Amino acid sequence: MPLYEFFCEKCQKEVAxxxxxxxxxxxxxxxxxxxxxxxxxxxxxxxxKTSKKS
Ligand SMILES: [Zn+2]
Structure with missing residues (x-):
């Protein structure tokens, strides 16, 4: 499952x-x-794995 990173404006911090x-x-x-x-x-x-870009 993908992990997304966000920045919370309310908390003023990054959350994953x-x-x-x-x-x-x-x-x-x-x-x-x-x-x-x-x-x-x-x-x-x-x-x-990250997909290779050829
Ligand atoms: Zn927050």
Missing amino acids: LTMTIKEREAGSARCPECGGSGLQPLMATFYS
């Missing part, structure tokens, strides 16, 4: 969330700290 792509696209990301939805996506990090 593991969620499905479906949840991600649905915009259902919630800060685990404050439960707020004011999350700015930083970058997507995947547990799986």
Whole structure:
């Protein structure tokens, strides 16, 4: 499952969330700290091997 990193505007800190792509696209990301939805996506990090770009 992909790990997404967000920046919570309310907490002023970065949070990492593991969620499905479906949840991600649905915009259902919630800060685990404050439960707020004011999350700015930083970058997507995947547990799986990074695909080679040739
Ligand atoms: Zn927060």
